[in-house]
Amino acid sequence: MTERIINPVTAEELVDRAKQYLQNGHRLIQICCTKTPSEMYLLYSFEKLDLTLENLRLDIQSGDTIPSISDVYFAAFLYENEIHDLYGINVSGMAVDFQGTFYETAVKQPFNIIAADMKE
């Protein structure tokens, strides 16, 4: 990923780092979770109006609780509810907490299951 920066972050540092990005003029453009057979992490993407992009990577495990950054970036509540419903990651202090009803899925935490094809 040339020209794109990924910085590691811990759950304890997350909110302060988000505040720094806000003060530096970055917008939050997305949060996503990735789960593979060997790792699980969140990617927080911040962008300036000149289109430069920076990302924070937070390594996590299934069932972890992480702090919400929706007090810093209001829009984060959407991504955080999505991650909770699809991956089962608990997020504390969300600006709007849908209590697991953001997505109506037949299977709970469907993205927390890795397809058998990929395991092979």
Added chain:
Amino acid sequence: MGERTIIPFGPQHPVLPEPLHLDLIMEDEKVVGAVPSIGFVHRGLEKLVEKRDFNEMIYVIERICGICSFIHGQSYAQTLEGMMGVDIPPRAKYLRTIWAELSRVHSHLLWLGLMADAYGFESLFMHCWRIREKVLDIFEETTGGRVIFSVCKIGGVWKDIDNDTLNRIKVIVKDIGEEAKAVTDVFVRDYSVQKRTRGIGVVTYQEAIDLGAVGPTLRGSGVVQDMRTLGYAAYGDLNFEPIVEKDGDCYARTVVRVREVYQSLDLIRQCIEKIPDGEVDMKVKGNPSGEYISRMEQPRGQTFYYAKGNGTKYLERFRVRTPTFANIPTLLKILPGADLADVPVLALTIDPCISCTER
């Protein structure tokens, strides 16, 4: 303070072609708060990368949305090409740009029609969609499809457009522009339209930035940001500036889309005049490995793609953040203080695509 009531808006509503639900907290006729619900038709398409060959996956990705289907396929292809270090032939880049801009024209004309329908201007709605049909005819002639094209592949495009056809499209595009003028003038100048849009749902410059708005919703508040300026596909060779309006209301967002119709028609003309001869695809060997981020400009705004490969034919992760998802906080901002009668117009003003959001 008046008595508070909650009025459910959607998921089935005449103004919504797709299911979106809002709990509108009302004091008399004024909205004082709104709680959104989505997820009625969430498909989990991202998860399918674990079971579908990365080459086949492009046909799934196109089905994220029936309006910007081509650009989703293009975005996926560009993400995988970036990850695999593939530089596709220049002619393929131009063809992708032509189809992408045609998609923008038909998306904006579709939205303008829906907006007219939202404030009861039925004839205006029909004229917008009548003109849009001509764009769909070009799609059908050049790709074989009117909604899903399956013309994009990793390494280029499946089909070429011969130069005679391109020159004919250039004439058709010019005609579309002239025909659209009479219709778009109504959106820009008509008194009754402006009564429903001017000063309604104002988002300031700073609010648009803070709320993470994208696309015409962002540019309608005066923020100069358009992912096409990154120069992907053929955009680096084309002459254009992001379209921006400053008032931040429904009218400004409408005018941005109207002006973008003409900008897209001009970009298609530029592409046809500059398109080089040559191959339109190349053989791509190997499997994707590593991770890659792409950002592109769809009709509704910035889309964010993230892919992670492990050297097999299956990706480990594929992520799409669609523009509508990013614009939901803006919708929640503009609803409080609005009259109930304006809610349909406000809901449409971010051009919500629930199909994209429920990828």
